[in-house]
Amino acid sequence: MSTTALPPPRPIVPGPPLGWGVLAPGGIAGRFVAALHAHTAQRAVAVGSRSTDRAAAFASQHGIDRSYGSADELVSDPGVDVVYVAAPHQAHAPLALQAVAAGKHVLVEKPFATGRDEAKAVVDAARAAGVLVMEAMWTRYLPQLDVVRQLLADGAVGQVDLVTSDFGFQLPFDPSSRMYDPARAGGALLDAGIYPLSFISSVLGSPADVVARGALAPTGVEYKASVLMTYAGHDAHGIATTSTQAAYPVLATVSGSQGRIDVHSPFLAASGVTFTPGGWGRDAAPLTWRDTSHPDLYAAMHHEADALASYVGQGLLESPVHPLSEVVDVIATIDEVRRQLGAPVSPGGA
Known part of the structure; x- marks a missing residue:
């Protein structure tokens, strides 16, 4: 190791542009999508909420093409490659399982789940489906x-x-x-x-x-x-x-x-x-x-x-x-x- 400087951070290998679907358009979802659009080639293409009006307002604010009034509709969208789950804690694992069942990759806001068995169920489902699942531990x-x-x-x-x-x-x-x-x-x-x-x-x-x-x-x-x-x-x-x-x-x-x-x-x-x-x-x-x-x-x-x-x-x-x-x-x-x-x-x- 150099005695005059720390090692520089290694860049992340560029990945393909993906279509992102956002579940639960709250404050953290807004910050995530803003960062996504400002600094990456990734794009949010759809947003889903239990409130059709809330989803539409979020889509309009962030330049997202499609909005839905349910998680079912969002995870069924063929243009969505990866689902970002930004719901309240107790909904993280159920929504992640729903996205995995639809064959989508998933980024789950922390905490990944509210308990160990619940977390393990999401991991097992993702491995069985052959999709990537990550906790959004951005740190x-x-x-x-x-x-x-x-x-x-x-x-x-x-x-x-x-x-x-x-x-x-x-x-x-x-x-x-x-x-x-x-x-x-x-x-x-x-x-x-x-x-x-x-x-x-x-x-x-x-x-x-x-x-x-x-x-x-x-x-x-x-x-x-x-x-x-x-x-x-x-x-x-x-x-x-x-x-x-x-x-x-x-x-x-x-x-x-x-x-x-x-x-x-x-x-x-x-x-x-x-x-x-x-x-x-x-x-x-x-x-x-x-x-x-x-x-x-x-x-x-x-x-x-x-x-x-x-x-x-x-x-x-x-x-x-x-x-x-x-x-x-x-x-x-x-x-x-x-x-x-x-x-x-x-x-x-x-």
């Missing part, structure tokens, strides 16, 4: 995470000892909000905690043991969780924290015997990476790479769409940087954390 496809992957592959940090990550924000308690509604898979973990858990998983894999502490909202869902994870075969620890009661730093750090990687805040969006050789208390100069390509935070969502198209072009059925087994394991970890906290575990949980 995995950001250039900065490729810098991190290269540093780890080069052994820059030595033996990994600790991986930490956090994501918390302040959201006043409102029992009518989906964030605090157990019927709509509310709680901090599936909405925010999945980001730090996924980052730690990308470095350390699936934990052998999980210890969780936290607090519950009056509706019973967790609004705070701290998770300590240990791993078979090595002594590294992973620590993830999440909350809907306080604004956290939104950082991710990998500490090892020969150095430390810090992913800048907000680590889950386009930011940057600093590598400090030797670690704290040493005289080695830190090396930094910053992503200045997208002043708009959500514009970087296009990377996950480019990645999916690339994988389709290569004939892959899952993401090589975010395998489906790992997606399922992260959901299983969330199931376990919720059990330990006494929060409701989805019927789709193991």
Whole structure:
């Protein structure tokens, strides 16, 4: 590895232009489609919603040709190659299964499902149908995470000892909000905690043991969780924290015997990476790479769409940087954390 600069992020291999269908035209879907159209050759060609008027309004706003008043109509559209599922959490897996049954590739907003068994059902169906399914964990496809992957592959940090990550924000308690509604898979973990858990998983894999502490909202869902994870075969620890009661730093750090990687805040969006050789208390100069390509935070969502198209072009059925087994394991970890906290575990949980 260079002693003067970090390795540059490797470009995503261009994939074929695909026709995208959008299910559930809400705020996150609008940001995704805007990024898709502004920064890629991919195009949203159809949108589906339970409300015909809402679908039509979204189509008009984003220059989409066709709008439908049901998921059935959208997944049946022969011009749709891939379905982007942007519905509320509890609908992710059912809509993904519907799209898979129609022979479409699928990008499912995080969380991939609300429980481990539900996630596994989607994975099994996709493999049986021979279609690609990905979780829209856009963080995995950001250039900065490729810098991190290269540093780890080069052994820059030595033996990994600790991986930490956090994501918390302040959201006043409102029992009518989906964030605090157990019927709509509310709680901090599936909405925010999945980001730090996924980052730690990308470095350390699936934990052998999980210890969780936290607090519950009056509706019973967790609004705070701290998770300590240990791993078979090595002594590294992973620590993830999440909350809907306080604004956290939104950082991710990998500490090892020969150095430390810090992913800048907000680590889950386009930011940057600093590598400090030797670690704290040493005289080695830190090396930094910053992503200045997208002043708009959500514009970087296009990377996950480019990645999916690339994988389709290569004939892959899952993401090589975010395998489906790992997606399922992260959901299983969330199931376990919720059990330990006494929060409701989805019927789709193991």
